[in-house]
Amino acid sequence: MLNGFLRLTDQAAYIWWSRAGFGDDYVLCFFVVSSFLLGSCLGSFLNVCIWRMPLNQSIVTAPSHCPKCDTPIRWFDNIPILSFLLLHGRCRYCKATISKRYIFVEGLTGILFALLLVKIGVVQQPPLTLLAYYTMTMLCISTIWIDFEHRLIPDVTTYPAMIFGLAISAAFPSIWGVDNHLTSFGMALISGVISGGVLSLFAIIGQSIVRKEVLGWGDVKYMAAVGILLGIPGAVFTLLFGSFSGSIYGICGALYSGKKLAKVAIPLGPFLAFGSFIWMFAGEKILRWYLGFFSA
Numbered sequence: 001m002l003n004g005f006l007r008l009t010d011q012a013a014y015i016w017w018s019r020a021g022f023g024d025d026y027v028l029c030f031f032v033v034s035s036f037l038l039g040s041c042l043g044s045f046l047n048v049c050i051w052r053m054p055l056n057q058s059i060v061t062a063p064s065h066c067p068k069c070d071t072p073i074r075w076f077d078n079i080p081i082l083s084f085l086l087l088h089g090r091c092r093y094c095k096a097t098i099s100k101r102y103i104f105v106e107g108l109t110g111i112l113f114a115l116l117l118v119k120i121g122v123v124q125q126p127p128l129t130l131l132a133y134y135t136m137t138m139l140c141i142s143t144i145w146i147d148f149e150h151r152l153i154p155d156v157t158t159y160p161a162m163i164f165g166l167a168i169s170a171a172f173p174s175i176w177g178v179d180n181h182l183t184s185f186g187m188a189l190i191s192g193v194i195s196g197g198v199l200s201l202f203a204i205i206g207q208s209i210v211r212k213e214v215l216g217w218g219d220v221k222y223m224a225a226v227g228i229l230l231g232i233p234g235a236v237f238t239l240l241f242g243s244f245s246g247s248i249y250g251i252c253g254a255l256y257s258g259k260k261l262a263k264v265a266i267p268l269g270p271f272l273a274f275g276s277f278i279w280m281f282a283g284e285k286i287l288r289w290y291l292g293f294f295s296a
C-alpha cells in the first residue's frame with residue numbers, strides 16, 4: 001500500500017526496510033509514525049532552545065513556565081502538538097496566548113523526521129544516516145529561528161552537533177560507506193575541518209578587505225558541523241545555495257527599503273540551513289546531475 005502511495009517502481013521498492021524484514025506496511029507505518037512522534041518531541045525541546053539559548057538561560061535547570069503568569073507548566077500541558085490543540089493555544093491559568101511558533105516547530109520537526117525516514121529508505125542510504133540527518137535537522141531549525149531573530153548562531157547549538165556527528169561517525173562507519181571506525185571518524189573530522197576552514201578563510205580575507213565583519217564565526221562553526229554531518233559535497237552545496245539565496249534576499253531587501261546593499265544586514269544562517277535541507281532531500285540527485293557533465 002505505502003509503496004504504491006509513494007509511486008515507487010518495482011526497482012525503487014527494493015528498499016532497506018523490505019531487506020531488513022520491514023516490508024510489512026504496518027511495520028513501515030509504525031516507523032513513520034514513530035519518527036513523527038520523535039521529531040515532535042525533539043521539536044518541543046527545540047522550542048525551549050530557540051527561546052532560551054539567545055538569552056543565555058539554561059535549557060536544563062529551570063522547568064518550563066508560562067512567560068506571562070510564571071506558573072510552571074505541568075507535564076500534561078507539555079505534550080507536543082496535542083497540548084497546544086487541547087488548550088486552544090492559551091495558558092491554562094492566565095489564558096495568555098501561546099505563540100503559534102510552538103506547535104509549528106513541533107509539527108515541522110515531526111514531519112521532516114518522517115519524510116527523511118522515507119527518503120532514506122527510497123534511495124537506499126544506510127539507515128543510520130538518519131542519525132546524522134536528524135541532528136542536522138535540529139541544527140537547521142534552531143539556526144533558522146535564532147539567527148533570523150537574533151543574528152547569531154550560538155555555540156551551544158553548533159558544538160553539540162559537531163561532537164554528536166563525530167561520535168556517530170566513529171560508532172557507525174556505515175554512515176560514511178566504510179567499515180573501519182577510525183576511517184569514518186577521520187573522514188568526518190577532515191570534512192569538518194575543511195568546511196569550517198574554507199569559510200574561516202573567507203571570513204578573515206573578507207574582513208581584511210572591507211574592514212568590517214562579513215561573516216560571523218557562528219556561520220563558520222555551522223559549516224564545520226555541516227561538513228561533519230553531511231560530508232564535503234553537502235557542505236559545498238549548502239555554502240553555494242546559502243550565499244546565492246542570501247545575496248538575492250539582500251538585493252531584494254536593498255531595492256525594497258531603498259538602502260545601500262552594504263547597509264542591509266543579511267543573516268546568512270537561515271539560507272545555509274535551507275541549503276542543508278535541500279541537500280538532505282535531494283543531495284544524491286544533485287551530485288549525479290553534476291557528475292553527469294564529466295561522464296560523457
Ligand SMILES: [Zn+2]
Nearest residue numbers: 066069091094
Ligand atoms: Zn500563564
